[in-house]
Amino acid sequence: MLYVIIIAALVIFWLVAVDRPVLKVVFKQGHIEKIKGHFPNKFQHNVQEIGERNPFDGEMKVYQLRTGPKLVFSKQVPKKVQQRIRNVFPHQGFSSKSGKKAG
Template sequence: MLYVIVIAAVIIFWLVAVDRPVLKVIFKDGTLHKVKGHFPPTFKHNVSEIAEVTPFSGEMKVYQQRTGMKLVFTEQVPKKVQQRIRNVFPHQGFKSSGDKTKKNR
């Protein structure tokens, strides 16, 4: 019985503590250094263009929430660049895993 409680505690800890973004992008000196996750092509093009015009280093993560997507930037990314990336973010390009709308029958 004790092992069931331990396994449940480990699973709950994993669900709460582990960082699980939908998309993670690392920038170094105005270039896309590392990409992990689904990166829509038009968004990737726009972000690369922003990074070329205003070179910066840092990290961007996109999280899926119930209310929609959330963009999180590290402190190294300037506020003006963050806003430009938020302006070109395609909310329709990131699809949720389930259909959350009610259908009339």
């Protein structure tokens, strides 16, 4: 019986503590170093262009929440660059997979 409680505790810890973004992008000198997840082509092109004009290091993560996608940037990414990326972010490209229809 104790092993069931331990396994349940490990599963709950994994669900809460493990970082699970839909998209993770690592930048080095404004260039995309590593991509993990679905990165829509148009958004990727826009982000590359922003990086070429304003070189920066850091990472960007996109989380899928019930209310929609959420962008999270590392502290190294300048606020101006963060805002430019938010402006070109395709909210439709990261729509919720719940199957609900609006209206």
